[in-house]
Amino acid sequence: MNPSREDTRVAIVGGGVSGLALATFLHLSGVACVVLERRERAYVEMRQRAGVVEARGVRMFERWGLAERLLGGPVAQSIDYRIDGASHILEMAAEDGSPGRFCTQQMLVNNLLRELVDARAGDVRFGVADVVIRNDGEGRAQVLYTDAGGAHALDCDYVVGCDGNRGVSRAAIPHGVLAKTSHEFGYAWLAALVEAPVAGHPVMGVSDRGFVAQLPRGLQRSRYYLQCALSDTAQDWPDQRLWDEIRLRMGDAAIANVVVHDKEVIPLRSVVHAPMQHRRLFLAGDAAHLVPPTGAKGMNLALYDVDVLGQALVAAVREGDTRALDAYSETVLPRIWRYQEFSAWMTETMHDAGDPAQRGAFRRMTARARLAALFDSPAARRLHGEFQRGTA
Numbered sequence: 135m136n137p138s139r140e141d142t143r144v145a146i147v148g149g150g151v152s153g154l155a156l157a158t159f160l161h162l163s164g165v166a167c168v169v170l171e172r173r174e175r176a177y178v179e180m181r182q183r184a185g186v187v188e189a190r191g192v193r194m195f196e197r198w199g200l201a202e203r204l205l206g207g208p209v210a211q212s213i214d215y216r217i218d219g220a221s222h223i224l225e226m227a228a229e230d231g232s233p234g235r236f237c238t239q240q241m242l243v244n245n246l247l248r249e250l251v252d253a254r255a256g257d258v259r260f261g262v263a264d265v266v267i268r269n270d271g272e273g274r275a276q277v278l279y280t281d282a283g284g285a286h287a288l289d290c291d292y293v294v295g296c297d298g299n300r301g302v303s304r305a306a307i308p309h310g311v312l313a314k315t316s317h318e319f320g321y322a323w324l325a326a327l328v329e330a331p332v333a334g335h336p337v338m339g340v341s342d343r344g345f346v347a348q349l350p351r352g353l354q355r356s357r358y359y360l361q362c363a364l365s366d367t368a369q370d371w372p373d374q375r376l377w378d379e380i381r382l383r384m385g386d387a388a389i390a391n392v393v394v395h396d397k398e399v400i401p402l403r404s405v406v407h408a409p410m411q412h413r414r415l416f417l418a419g420d421a422a423h424l425v426p427p428t429g430a431k432g433m434n435l436a437l438y439d440v441d442v443l444g445q446a447l448v449a450a451v452r453e454g455d456t457r458a459l460d461a462y463s464e465t466v467l468p469r470i471w472r473y474q475e476f477s478a479w480m481t482e483t484m485h486d487a488g489d490p491a492q493r494g495a496f497r498r499m500t501a502r503a504r505l506a507a508l509f510d511s512p513a514a515r516r517l518h519g520e521f522q523r524g525t526a
């Protein structure tokens with residue numbers, strides 16, 4: 135049976151943070167778009183991930199006039215770098231008055247859905263399957279997909295792949311067009327979502343037993359991250375082992391066991407696929423790049439891609455001016471590499487400085503010297519703060 139045919143300006147594959155933010159911007163700008171999301175809405179609404187929208191993202195939502203509606207949460211002020219149990223508080227508050235905001239990715243996604251779908255009747259189609267992108271001819275592009283109603287074909291001017299690292303968009307680009315540059319750090323994080331808020335400041339900790347962090351995930355919850363072996367699974371970390379290890383690495387015997395909602399092992403790696411475009415198909419967010427979570431930049435880079443790409447798509451569709459679209463990769467890749475550098479620096483410093491088995495005594499001492507410079511040198515602290523806030 136022939137698929138039903140429809141037409142739009144921009145088809146967006148993936149309704150995570152990048153796809154929904156891009157669709158909201160296009161909608162506000164009067165550019166017709168359709169989001170195709172393989173999961174059901176309830177699943178998308180429940181998914182827990184990142185926690186801080188940095189200053190650049192806050193300014194983007196302010197420009198759209200939606201910052202107050204999309205970003206709840208208090209202003210992000212400081213981080214507790216806990217070295218062998220001793221706290222070093224680094225301020226994140228920006229001198230230019232543009233700090234980041236603690237807003238979980240889940241909260242942002244929910245607010246985007248309310249704004250785009252419920253308030254503005256934006257077109258987000260959940261539960262789609264078998265997405266195929268046709269982007270090979272001189273003419274317009276086409277996205278094929280199926281849902282409970284059958285097979286569909288969506289003709290469009292442009293397709294944006296916002297479908298994460300395991301989506302179909304990147305694979306739709308012919309072999310040989312993209313170059314993959316990647317790095318494996320050789321260890322993983324056990325991520326545990328728990329029913330307890332961060333008591334003081336968010337913590338990034340170093341101890342002989344390895345890295346530990348506690349970051350806010352909403353007002354009632356937080357997520358602990360513990361460095362672990364790449365071969366570990368969540369089953370290797372029963373709750374009692376988790377809490378014993380948290381107390382030791384945080385240097386705080388008073389931390390109580392509370393409910394653990396989920397545990398996941400995340401290998402730490404950096405990946406960039408470039409260029410982030412081919413003919414009428416553009417990649418944004420995790421579909422194009424992954425950063426290790428140490429720098430908390432994944433969601434923020436996704437928002438940065440969407441900011442640049444959204445404006446370029448509006449210029450192309452509304453004014454026929456494709457210059458910014460043609461230059462999309464060139465425009466965003468320098469920032470992506472700066473954030474890769476910052477995230478790799480943070481990752482190596484925080485892990486080398488901890489467990490001496492990681493990279494040996496010499497690396498341990500040089501990593502600790504880097505951390506000491508961070509606490510003692512105003513210049514090092516300023517640069518670090520600019521990266522943390524996203525004003526670098």
Ligand SMILES: Cc1cc2nc3c(=O)[nH]c(=O)nc-3n(C[C@H](O)[C@H](O)[C@H](O)COP(=O)(O)OP(=O)(O)OC[C@H]3O[C@@H](n4cnc5c(N)ncnc54)[C@H](O)[C@@H]3O)c2cc1C
Pocket residue numbers: 147148149150151152153170171172173178182183184185186239262265296297298299300301302325400418419420421427429430431432433434435436
């Ligand atoms: C545990 C964890 C902690 C993190 N912590 C942080 C942090 O503290 N700070 C930070 O900035 N970043 C963090 N990140 C990274 C951040 O969550 C990602 O960078 C961000 O989700 C990227 O957004 P995205 O829209 O590109 O991809 P995603 O959020 O992955 O969205 C992709 C969407 O595409 C859909 N999809 C996939 N395949 C298809 C298909 N074939 N057809 C249709 N739809 C499809 C998916 O269902 C999903 O909804 C973390 C990530 C994880 C996993």
